[in-house]
Amino acid sequence: MAGFLISVSGSVAPAWHEVEHSTQLRTDTAWLEAAWADPRTRVLVVEDGQTLARVGDGAAELVFFSPAQVPDGTRFLLGVDSDDVAYFGVAAAIPDPDSDVRRAGLRDAGTLLTDRDAGLLAHAVGLANWHAVSRFCSRCGAPTEPVIAGHVRRCTAEGSEHFPRCDPAVIMLVTDPDDRCLLARNAQWPPRRVSVLAGFVEPGESAEQAVAREVFEETGVLVGAVTYAGSQPWPLPHSLMLGFRAQATGTEIAVDDEEIAEARWYSRDDLREALLSGDLIMPPSLSISRWLIETWYGTRLPHPAAT
Numbered sequence: 001m002a003g004f005l006i007s008v009s010g011s012v013a014p015a016w017h018e019v020e021h022s023t024q025l026r027t028d029t030a031w032l033e034a035a036w037a038d039p040r041t042r043v044l045v046v047e048d049g050q051t052l053a054r055v056g057d058g059a060a061e062l063v064f065f066s067p068a069q070v071p072d073g074t075r076f077l078l079g080v081d082s083d084d085v086a087y088f089g090v091a092a093a094i095p096d097p098d099s100d101v102r103r104a105g106l107r108d109a110g111t112l113l114t115d116r117d118a119g120l121l122a123h124a125v126g127l128a129n130w131h132a133v134s135r136f137c138s139r140c141g142a143p144t145e146p147v148i149a150g151h152v153r154r155c156t157a158e159g160s161e162h163f164p165r166c167d168p169a170v171i172m173l174v175t176d177p178d179d180r181c182l183l184a185r186n187a188q189w190p191p192r193r194v195s196v197l198a199g200f201v202e203p204g205e206s207a208e209q210a211v212a213r214e215v216f217e218e219t220g221v222l223v224g225a226v227t228y229a230g231s232q233p234w235p236l237p238h239s240l241m242l243g244f245r246a247q248a249t250g251t252e253i254a255v256d257d258e259e260i261a262e263a264r265w266y267s268r269d270d271l272r273e274a275l276l277s278g279d280l281i282m283p284p285s286l287s288i289s290r291w292l293i294e295t296w297y298g299t300r301l302p303h304p305a306a307t
């Protein structure tokens with residue numbers, strides 16, 4: 001888990017961000033042209049949420065191209081690092097990989113990447129996903145074209161501007177009056193895999209209201225106090241996960257049997273035992289769900305020696 005930021009005692013949620021987004025440069029056409037002509041410039045080619053990575057034992061690094069090597073596609077500026085190296089993404093067909101590299105995405109390689117690489121990949125994948133579904137104007141149906149270094153699409157018929165979407169979702173660790181934590185298994189997950197609850201924010205709803213609604217819908221548990229904990233970008237395809245702690249006012253559980261197959265309360269001892277015996281499997285270590293659980297648990301979660 002190279003360089004992945006986590007603090008189980010503090011309030012730092014998983015986030016990746018080491019290359020400045022450099023928003024002021026997106027309208028500087030002379031700078032953009034010079035950066036694209038600079039062989040030091042590093043380009044990620046993104047296709048279907050994936051790029052090329054060199055994956056080794058317990059670590060992975062992204063494969064960057066120089067601008068001259070990159071196939072035609074939708075180009076966007078990702079940012080500039082502290083050495084003044086510019087980073088771009090291009091949504092295009094990924095060139096055939098060399099033998100030592102392979103296609104990789106956030107899900108399979110996210111935990112293996114450095115913070116810088118994970119941040120660049122999350123940014124690039126989020127923008128590429130948005131470009132892929134935004135080729136036509138949602139107002140009039142005419143084609144749109146990328147402008148502002150690939151961060152806006154403009155309607156070619158009437159000039160309306162369309163911005164990348166970022167859908168808010170809530171993810172919440174619910175505790176009961178005895179400070180036990182509510183973990184649930186999604187109906188689509190394999191046996192033994194559990195996590196905290198999550199759901200999308202609906203129009204007209206605050207994030208805190210979404211927390212209370214989702215917890216009640218999925219498990220029948222009523223919550224009182226809801227407090228913000230931290231957030232994580234999750235561009236699959238375009239979400240921002242807002243993490244919360246929620247206090248249940250009761251302990252009775254009635255799962256919805258649609259989205260959630262089972263749910264129960266765990267004390268810290270219950271959870272430690274279930275993890276060590278292999279009765280439970282936790283979310284991957286890059287996820288805000290695991291971070292929320294670990295902030296409640298108080299330290300890193302144990303895992304069986306065999307895995």
Ligand SMILES: [Zn+2]
Pocket residue numbers: 137138139140141142155156157158159160
């Ligand atoms: Zn239009």
